[in-house]
Amino acid sequence: MFQPVQDRWRNVFLCVVAFVAGVGALALLQSLPPAHRRRLTGIVTFVVGLYFPLEFFYPRHNFLTPWRDSVSEVLRVLAAFAFGLGAVNLFLIHGRHVARRTPNLIFSLAFFAGFFLMAGAGLMNDFAKGFLAAEPKVGQLGFWEASYRILFQGALLPLTSTVFSLLAFFIASAAYRAFRARTLEALLLMVTSFLVMLANVPYGLTVTSFLPDEGIWRWGRIENLVQWMMTQINAPAMRAILFGVWVGAVGAALRIWLSLERTFVSGP
Amino acid sequence: MEHARPDTIYAYLPWIVAAVIGGGLVLAQAGRSLYIRRLPAIDAIEEAVGRATEMGRPILFVPGLAGVDVPTFQAVAIAGRVARLAAAYRTRLLMPVSNSVIFTMAEQVLREAYASAGGSELFRPEDIRFLSEDQFAFASGVIGLMNRERIATAFFFGNFAAEALILAETGQSLGAIQIAGTPSTLQIPFFIAACDFTVIGEEYYAVTAYLTREPILVGSVWGQDLSRITLAGLIFLMSANMWWLPEWIKSFFSFW
Numbered sequence: 456m457f458q459p460v461q462d463r464w465r466n467v468f469l470c471v472v473a474f475v476a477g478v479g480a481l482a483l484l485q486s487l488p489p490a491h492r493r494r495l496t497g498i499v500t501f502v503v504g505l506y507f508p509l510e511f512f513y514p515r516h517n518f519l520t521p522w523r524d525s526v527s528e529v530l531r532v533l534a535a536f537a538f539g540l541g542a543v544n545l546f547l548i549h550g551r552h553v554a555r556r557t558p559n560l561i562f563s564l565a566f567f568a569g570f571f572l573m574a575g576a577g578l579m580n581d582f583a584k585g586f587l588a589a590e591p592k593v594g595q596l597g598f599w600e601a602s603y604r605i606l607f608q609g610a611l612l613p614l615t616s617t618v619f620s621l622l623a624f625f626i627a628s629a630a631y632r633a634f635r636a637r638t639l640e641a642l643l644l645m646v647t648s649f650l651v652m653l654a655n656v657p658y659g660l661t662v663t664s665f666l667p668d669e670g671i672w673r674w675g676r677i678e679n680l681v682q683w684m685m686t687q688i689n690a691p692a693m694r695a696i697l698f699g700v701w702v703g704a705v706g707a708a709l710r711i712w713l714s715l716e717r718t719f720v721s722g723p
Numbered sequence: 724m725e726h727a728r729p730d731t732i733y734a735y736l737p738w739i740v741a742a743v744i745g746g747g748l749v750l751a752q753a754g755r756s757l758y759i760r761r762l763p764a765i766d767a768i769e770e771a772v773g774r775a776t777e778m779g780r781p782i783l784f785v786p787g788l789a790g791v792d793v794p795t796f797q798a799v800a801i802a803g804r805v806a807r808l809a810a811a812y813r814t815r816l817l818m819p820v821s822n823s824v825i826f827t828m829a830e831q832v833l834r835e836a837y838a839s840a841g842g843s844e845l846f847r848p849e850d851i852r853f854l855s856e857d858q859f860a861f862a863s864g865v866i867g868l869m870n871r872e873r874i875a876t877a878f879f880f881g882n883f884a885a886e887a888l889i890l891a892e893t894g895q896s897l898g899a900i901q902i903a904g905t906p907s908t909l910q911i912p913f914f915i916a917a918c919d920f921t922v923i924g925e926e927y928y929a930v931t932a933y934l935t936r937e938p939i940l941v942g943s944v945w946g947q948d949l950s951r952i953t954l955a956g957l958i959f960l961m962s963a964n965m966w967w968l969p970e971w972i973k974s975f976f977s978f979w
Contacts, residue, residue: 512726512734513726516726540827544852547849548852551849618862618863622888629917696924703906703928705744706947706950707793709745
């Protein structure tokens, strides 16, 4: 709907105006009595919430379609306002630990070190490659880019993978509890999971490979049996749950849209 | 995004469902008594809060990993009810979040929940923590919090992904009583394996109605159930149509 502004200073000016207008609108909203504030937010929620279903369920390329990207961007900008609050919260909590020298001080120091190192390296890499370092030549790896790569690819990604890898051990311990055959349901679960696991390893397929892949005997082959279980038992059950979930989601969305349920913004 | 085609039922189905749910709301507003079946997982919430109080250890509430969406709004609403109970029992509630928007909402909801239970002085803003938006950084932050604070009770409500089992198994190893609820079908088995009680499927959206018994919320749940029965009947009818219905009815349904 709107073309990007090419003029740099005009862009900066518009950003400042938008920021001041946004802060002013929020301050105005806060100054209203609670009843008026609730009514106003309810009206805004209803009007904005009406846009997406109308745009989607009206035949394609209708008069609302050109506004779709702009409306989505406005929602993203609104979310960005709250991002700063998250950072402020982190600083307050960890700052308190540092000031009071609590037993968790070391973790708070790690937070500050990680925050400033990652933010600094990322910002310098994007905006000031020559800051406190030699300006990299074309094709050369600069100091800030190298720092960013070390922190992101060399530290953050391996740490993330490490936490993810814990899942393998947790799956084993959870499976041990879930598969103890104490009831008929648990026994069925155990047998089914054993067959599914067997069908997903190369050795498992060899167990029944002597059976023919045609006629009634084909159901004795583990891959066919498991395929049948996954498509005829597992998939319909999953779809039935999803069916219930999505009708429930429509109901919950309707309550939120019509401001009938407000406990998620104003408490019980 | 593909638009709905007006020559199919999909363009009208959400409006029909919305109308049925709206009917439930109207009935509830008119004072009609509507029934919701028992949900043992939700009945156990008070018991779980009481257990944390007896043990003198905090409660943990994780509202999932998603940002601004309907399941997370539901999770924050449930957190408000849990906070109210926690305030009544004088027990500390920890709530790590992974989204800055949800963080501000959660702070407001919990502050008001404590106030409504007469425990404003117990509310500690630092107990609501924005940890990280990164999935596994958040998970490791929550695990650390659970271990350091030795939580007695854990609630996991909202959208979860692979971190679901990491969190639930940590709670299990600490001996915490755990109640979970998620609309993510892939995570339901993990929660069932690792938690004491699990809310699955459509029950997730009925929790606030079940807890508050507010007529509007109960009416909405009743309308949802009626929609499900209608839609399931429609699916059955369409399937049956393939085998034994007369040609003229088949041609009528083929319009959809």
